[in-house]
Amino acid sequence: MPNFFYQVNFYLFGLIAIGSAIAFVTRRSPVAAALWLVNTMFCLAVLYVMLEAQFIGVIQVLVYAGAIMVVFLFVVMLLNLGEPSEIADIRGKWGKLVAALLGIVLLAQVAALSGKRMPEPFIPGTGYDAQAVRDLGAVGSVAQPLFNEYLLAFELTSILLLVAIVGAVVIGRRRQIDAR
Amino acid sequence: MPIDVTLPGGLTLALVPDLILMAGAMVLMLWSAWRPDSASHQRSVGIGALVVTLITTAAVIWFVASGAAAKQGGIVAVDSFRWAADLIFLLATFIAIAISIDYNTREGIDAPELHVLVLFATSGMMILAAARDLMIIFLGIELMSIAVYVLAGLNRRSARSAEAAIKYFLLGAFSTAFLLYGIALVYGATGSTNLAVIGETVAKYRLGDSPMLLAGIALLLVGFGFKVAAAPFHMWTPDVYEGAPTPITGYMAAAVKAAAFAAFLRVWIEGFSGAYLRWHLAVWWLAAITMVLGNVVALAQQNLKRLLAYSSIAHSGFVLVALVAGTPAGSSAFLFYLFAYTLATMGAFAVIVALGQPGESDLTIDSYSGLWNDRPWMAAAMTVFMLALLGFPIVGGIGFLAKWYVLQAALQAPAPQFKLATLLVITTTISAGYYLQVVRVMYMKPRPANAPARLPAGRLTQIVIGAAAILIVALGLFPDSIAGFAQRSVAQPTTTAPAAPGRMAVMSPGSAGAGR
Numbered sequence: 123m124p125n126f127f128y129q130v131n132f133y134l135f136g137l138i139a140i141g142s143a144i145a146f147v148t149r150r151s152p153v154a155a156a157l158w159l160v161n162t163m164f165c166l167a168v169l170y171v172m173l174e175a176q177f178i179g180v181i182q183v184l185v186y187a188g189a190i191m192v193v194f195l196f197v198v199m200l201l202n203l204g205e206p207s208e209i210a211d212i213r214g215k216w217g218k219l220v221a222a223l224l225g226i227v228l229l230a231q232v233a234a235l236s237g238k239r240m241p242e243p244f245i246p247g248t249g250y251d252a253q254a255v256r257d258l259g260a261v262g263s264v265a266q267p268l269f270n271e272y273l274l275a276f277e278l279t280s281i282l283l284l285v286a287i288v289g290a291v292v293i294g295r296r297r298q299i300d301a302r
Numbered sequence: 303m304p305i306d307v308t309l310p311g312g313l314t315l316a317l318v319p320d321l322i323l324m325a326g327a328m329v330l331m332l333w334s335a336w337r338p339d340s341a342s343h344q345r346s347v348g349i350g351a352l353v354v355t356l357i358t359t360a361a362v363i364w365f366v367a368s369g370a371a372a373k374q375g376g377i378v379a380v381d382s383f384r385w386a387a388d389l390i391f392l393l394a395t396f397i398a399i400a401i402s403i404d405y406n407t408r409e410g411i412d413a414p415e416l417h418v419l420v421l422f423a424t425s426g427m428m429i430l431a432a433a434r435d436l437m438i439i440f441l442g443i444e445l446m447s448i449a450v451y452v453l454a455g456l457n458r459r460s461a462r463s464a465e466a467a468i469k470y471f472l473l474g475a476f477s478t479a480f481l482l483y484g485i486a487l488v489y490g491a492t493g494s495t496n497l498a499v500i501g502e503t504v505a506k507y508r509l510g511d512s513p514m515l516l517a518g519i520a521l522l523l524v525g526f527g528f529k530v531a532a533a534p535f536h537m538w539t540p541d542v543y544e545g546a547p548t549p550i551t552g553y554m555a556a557a558v559k560a561a562a563f564a565a566f567l568r569v570w571i572e573g574f575s576g577a578y579l580r581w582h583l584a585v586w587w588l589a590a591i592t593m594v595l596g597n598v599v600a601l602a603q604q605n606l607k608r609l610l611a612y613s614s615i616a617h618s619g620f621v622l623v624a625l626v627a628g629t630p631a632g633s634s635a636f637l638f639y640l641f642a643y644t645l646a647t648m649g650a651f652a653v654i655v656a657l658g659q660p661g662e663s664d665l666t667i668d669s670y671s672g673l674w675n676d677r678p679w680m681a682a683a684m685t686v687f688m689l690a691l692l693g694f695p696i697v698g699g700i701g702f703l704a705k706w707y708v709l710q711a712a713l714q715a716p717a718p719q720f721k722l723a724t725l726l727v728i729t730t731t732i733s734a735g736y737y738l739q740v741v742r743v744m745y746m747k748p749r750p751a752n753a754p755a756r757l758p759a760g761r762l763t764q765i766v767i768g769a770a771a772i773l774i775v776a777l778g779l780f781p782d783s784i785a786g787f788a789q790r791s792v793a794q795p796t797t798t799a800p801a802a803p804g805r806m807a808v809m810s811p812g813s814a815g816a817g818r
Contacts, residue, residue: 272437274438275437278445281425281445282441284422285449288331289448292416292456293458293467
């Protein structure tokens, strides 16, 4: 049984996260929605820290709440998507009905599967390993597989990002057409 | 020379050709940014890209000659299937860069980064041919696709080029989602992304009936079906091929398709051969629909680029027949077919580049009328390419042999594909309708008096067209060396378990077909 302080924190930030997530999908203004999403990200970061995954918590704040959401906001503001009615992606009765149906199906799946365990041979390899975290630290236990087992994938990702940047620059610059 | 790809040193050694290509591309990228854009800079970066391609080809050939091999397992394959596929990609890359140097000069595209992006796309393809892990395969596909999305939209002054790029990008992103979801489900069902482990788990636990695995395979089939432009996932092909700059269209039709097929075959043979009974029918129908639709719709095309787009869809169907066979003979027929198809397609697009007018305004079949009188050599080369795509004996060179080997593989598989083979022959006959139409127009129709004068073709383009045509005919007459290489270049299924009586023998056709 975790201590009282832990429990209070869990329920507090868990409820804030759920509340912010609901606010995020119900706001009509995209800027307000994005800010609610930032709030959700912060609460999730707190939950990660409580699970002793401090590194993931920090990355959550830096990357998701920081970088990605700021870019979202930039795009929203630069493209002037301020008018709420223009960007509502689910319109009409049928769209909402289908969305609700899909949600119910998903909930039913979770309910049906929550009591079951996977058969022994199909449980994926070692996941969270408390001993490894104690030996290597929170950062080390992420870095170890990243730079050993998944090094090739990691390096390929960096090439992929380089290509994406070069491509964006080539497509995005105006010089070529304006000169003529 | 054995290579242990589980050690860092061995992995690096196994990736030397890919690393050479990536390093060369990065150096060229810096060089292309060094000077302001100009036609001459574009040309010199292009020549640099050709040199990098040749060095990479030399590295691949060195690996073939040294007989390097790695055990199954690990995330990267070192086998002759990979090297043969690499050589096909590098051939297509060389031709694409050579013809785009001349094409860019004529169209006024000054961006030298075009050649760099082609090299990056090719490095993605080489990763795809090598990958034995779904994660690496995904990264290879993305590396290739993102570079090609940009290449399709490179002609900034053409609205159709922009349309092609945005269409390809949106639908490509959509298909990537299918691919990724499929990978996730396969991982969920087997507990690994490694093809060898997946293959063993599927065979050991008889996962052929696991709904999660089947859903994963189905989603992967949709993802790969999109990348190779198989019907009914081909909708993007004609528009994108028509709008993209012609050399890039050729590159997409030949190299991108070949790379997606190489990964497709490896995943299906190495990973899923234990579930053959389950996916066999789906791929069968995919092949049948693709052959019929591609060939029939191509009959109605007047624009040469659209015609070749539908022809490339049709050829996807023919290649899928080799996949349905699922045997080592099927996979060598598959490589031979891709080689012949690459040579003929790149040659045909090189002719389109050589005869095009600025702005690509003049691409109808009728604009080729009277070519025999103006440019007899160009007409002869185009005839060879068309007949090779048709699969005509002697003049069509290796095009005929490629179809012949696919037919042979389909008929000699443990579960002989008589219906599919018949359909292949019938649709090939239909395809004569449009390939021979091009030939007829070139020789028998006089050129209208008011037609614009033909522009002189660039020297590089002429050399490439000549070399491709001579190769097709010469290798068609003396196919032994290349057919022998293709026969040694097979992807092996990983089912190591001894075939249980009855059911298993049918389930893993590879092990039954060619006594590993």
